[in-house]
Amino acid sequence: MSLSEMALAARRQSSDTLFLAADQAGAFAIPISEAKPQNILGDVDLPNYDRSKLATGVMHFGVGGFHRSHQLWYIDALLRLNPEENYQWAYTGVGVLPHDAGMRDALAAQDYLYTIVAKSKVEGVSKERVTVAGPIRDMLLAPESPGEVMKRLAAHSTKIFSLTITEFGYTVPTSQGDHALLELAFRASEDPWAEADADPDKFLGATALGYIVAGLAARRASMAGGATILSCDNIPGNGDNAREKIIKRAEEHSQDLKEWVEFNCTFPNCMVDRITPITPTELIGELSENHGLKDNWPVNCETFTQWVIEDKFVDGISGRPRWEDAGVQIVEDVHPYELTKIRLLNVIHTTMVFPALLMGLEYIHEAAQNPLVKRYYTTIMEKELRPTLEVIEGIENIDLDKYQEVLIHRFSNEIIADTLLRVAMDTSDKLSVQGVPATLDGFECGANMKGMAFCVASWAHFIHRSVEAGHVLRDQKARIVEAAMEGKDINALLDIEFIFHELIFHQEWRKMVSHFYDSIHTVGIAAALEKMLDEYAD
Structure with missing residues (x-):
């Protein structure tokens, strides 16, 4: 079984487990589609708007936990604030993979309602907000x-195509289904949509990007006008990345389509932030016991949320929801916000994970509060990553001291129970896209x-230990990095150019990595880390 097949199997098993938990809860709880203030327990925010008026304005590819805790949370907030202005901006979700049937079935069974449970607990102080959200019109x-x-992509009323398909989703090659x-x-113009649904096998294997390019081609053919393509993936320059990939696919078909997309469509960059772990089965039981609610697939997340979007939409403000009314920052340049988040949150997440795993810890909050690990990641924040931010134009609009303080508080949130292994997924891509550029910029700024x-x-030791234990490495490049570490020679890993790029030629860096790899092997992770930090202080 391939890595991707194992990932699909794990996701199917996850949905089956959640459905079983929901069925057991159903004997004691009311389905959220039937919930009324008088028949639920505790403090729950139910929709205060007429969901029968929802109309699709956004087509979204990749309906997972993060999309539901983040982008849908904002449109739900707008619908609560001003429903008449925002009914036109409801979402239709699109799943392109077989395992997406689990999410579709879970939501369809409860009229596309779902529960967002936002929690925080730091140093004994707890907060919780339970919201039944209803901004999804349906999911296809x-x-x-x-x-x-x-048909929905080509509709004049659809203004935005949005995506949360992960870094990997942008690298999937064009398929026969896409053609x-x-x-x-x-x-x-012939309205061939019913004909296509009558013979769906012809389009099997079509990708998210394939649907987007074809949707734009259909808009061109039917004179529906351009659309805004809004990537909400955690990728530097996510809009620029989406534009590059979509324009390339359009050009592969024809120069005319390429030029039409360039002229008529926009690709705003945006920065998204809300820690959203995998839904634990226990959450279903908690909703039943504490609130009398049955939800097939709720989502849990932290109380903090942030969304910064570049002001670049087809038809300007009339081509998007008034997200700023719900707290979204609409700005001319996302780059300073994006880089701050990527370097101080995402890169720090990656750095703290592997020493903590090698120490036997399991959760992000355990790592964040461990004195040695905290000393490690705050040292990297202060001495290696902040210098790369302080030279960026526009950074003066961000209070870095406050941002860092909030991050440390968020990392310490015990109630989210975000696992280190989840954050460790796809480290090869995270280093390539986030960690290596930060390292190169750090050297440029004079940091060591x-x-x-x-x-x-420490990642190299984690790879080797995982292989020895017979554990599946949850990484798209698992076989390559596992093979590199077979001989326990760190240099074979450091030679992988698509991960480390220019760093493969940086002898000083290679020597440091090799030295720390040997130190961990010789004295153990804790002693090696403490020694490195003591030398840093000197």
């Missing part, structure tokens, strides 16, 4: 209904980057 499974997906979609798109070197050394 593309392998079953390719024509309906295309079939483009052929369908150029017949948009010992902390980042120690991160890579």
